[in-house]
Amino acid sequence: xxxxxxxxxxxxxxxxxxxxxxxxxxxxxxxxxxxxxxxxxxxxxxxxxxxxxxxxxxxxxxxxxxxxxxxxxxxxxxxxxxxxxxxxxxxxxxxxxxxxxxxxxxxxxxxxxxxxxxxxxxxxxxxxxxxxxxxxxxxxxxxxxxxxxxxxxxx
Amino acid sequence: xxxxxxxxxxxxxxxxxxxxxxxxxxxxxxxxxxxxxxxxxxxxxxxxxxxxxxxxxxxxxxxxxxxxxxxxxxxxxxxxxxxxxxxxxxxxxxxxxxxxxxxxxxxxxxxxxxxxxxxxxxxxxxxxxxxxxxxxxxxxxxxxxxxxxxxxxxx
Numbered sequence: 001x002x003x004x005x006x007x008x009x010x011x012x013x014x015x016x017x018x019x020x021x022x023x024x025x026x027x028x029x030x031x032x033x034x035x036x037x038x039x040x041x042x043x044x045x046x047x048x049x050x051x052x053x054x055x056x057x058x059x060x061x062x063x064x065x066x067x068x069x070x071x072x073x074x075x076x077x078x079x080x081x082x083x084x085x086x087x088x089x090x091x092x093x094x095x096x097x098x099x100x101x102x103x104x105x106x107x108x109x110x111x112x113x114x115x116x117x118x119x120x121x122x123x124x125x126x127x128x129x130x131x132x133x134x135x136x137x138x139x140x141x142x143x144x145x146x147x148x149x150x151x152x153x154x155x
Numbered sequence: 156x157x158x159x160x161x162x163x164x165x166x167x168x169x170x171x172x173x174x175x176x177x178x179x180x181x182x183x184x185x186x187x188x189x190x191x192x193x194x195x196x197x198x199x200x201x202x203x204x205x206x207x208x209x210x211x212x213x214x215x216x217x218x219x220x221x222x223x224x225x226x227x228x229x230x231x232x233x234x235x236x237x238x239x240x241x242x243x244x245x246x247x248x249x250x251x252x253x254x255x256x257x258x259x260x261x262x263x264x265x266x267x268x269x270x271x272x273x274x275x276x277x278x279x280x281x282x283x284x285x286x287x288x289x290x291x292x293x294x295x296x297x298x299x300x301x302x303x304x305x306x307x308x309x310x
Contacts, residue, residue, distance in 0.1 A: 034199045037192035041232060044189045073228030077196060 028089035035081025036093070038074055045070045046143065053136040061124075064132055068117070068124040071139070075117045079110050094152035102149075109146040116142040183244035190236025191248070193229055200225045201298065208291040216279075219287055223272070223279040226294070230272045234265050249307035257304075264301040271297040 026034075045067040051057030052064065082099055099106050120135040181189075200222040206212030207219065237254050254261050275290040 034195055037195040037199075040189055040192040041196070044192075044232075070228055070232065073225055077199075077225065 026083075028086045029091045031081040031083060031086040032089045032091050032093050032095075035078040035086075038077035038081070042071060042074050042078075042143070045074065046139065049136045050140050053133045053140070059129060059133075061127070061129075061132075064136070065124045068121045071117045072121050075114045082106070094154070096150050096152060099150050106146075106150055109142075109150065113139070113142040113146060181238075183241045184246045186236040186238060186241040187244045187246050187248050187250075190233040190241075193232035193236070197226060197229050197233075197298070200229065201294065204291045205295050208288045208295070214284060214288075216282065216284075216287075219291070220279045223276045226272045227276050230269045237261070249309070251305050251307055254305050261301075261305055264297075264305065268294070268297040268301060 048057055049064060049067055052059045082095065084100060087097075087100055116135070116139040120132075120139050123131050123135045126132065203212055204219060204222055207214045237250065239255060242252075242255055271290070271294040275287075275294050278286050278290045281287065
């Protein structure tokens with residue numbers, strides 16, 4: 001059975017006020033766990049697309065469309081988990097201090113990523129394989145740009 | 156800035172074949188990590204709604220609508236992480252053997268949960284607070300029903 005995502009034309013009222021109110025009660029270590037969960041799942045749905053764009057995984061238009069849809073939601077999930085109160089959560093995290101000292105730049109990197117994902121969602125239904133692969137590349141670049149500046153180097 | 160989820164009318168071709176093909180290469184311990192991440196985020200977006208339905212958190216229609224939209228995507232994410240190959244992943248998991256020995260029942264519990272979430276998404280834009288709280292309750296019940304049979308008791 002196919003199920004439709006029923007989010008048509010749904011404007012997200014995701015202002016800063018909303019974020020602060022909703023999450024002011026969440027413990028710092030839970031915030032870290034939740035934002036890491038969002039990153040883990042971005043990896044799950046981005047990984048195969050990167051493989052396709054690089055020609056290492058067989059291209060599958062349905063997988064691209066589905067994964068892009070999941071990334072559309074996931075790209076909205078990590079950011080409130082970087083609230084000021086999560087700065088010294090006392091748990092292992094690769095989050096760099098620049099997240100808090102360069103907040104505007106961090107926000108810009110989030111926006112770039114979300115815009116890249118939304119462009120990918122749009123093009124994913126076009127059937128234009130070259131354009132889709134380019135959009136995957138742009139999304140991967142947006143992931144990397146944020147990691148470059150705001151995540152500890154990974155081994 | 157408000158951003159729209161651009162998933163309007165997008166039919167998800169999420170058959171069993173797709174799932175097996177796409178994830179046959181994923182290591183068992185990664186599958187466990189990814190499915191646990193999806194559960195963590197379901198908790199993140201379901202928690203405040205449960206609080207609202209129980210009258211412990213102030214009711215906020217925007218939060219309900221946003222969280223329901225996130226749950227719509229998240230409710231599709233954990234299940235391929237329970238592939239047969241993840242049965243003995245060698246990492247800590249609360250997944251019970253019934254997941255694999257009672258596959259049809261597990262699938263039914265997933266479907267019930269997804270249906271409850273989709274009903275919540277639909278009603279979340281109605282402005283009918285009583286109906287919305289009932290839909291939250293039904294979703295929570297679907298979470299619990301699956302945990303009851305397929306997750307180790309939590310302390």
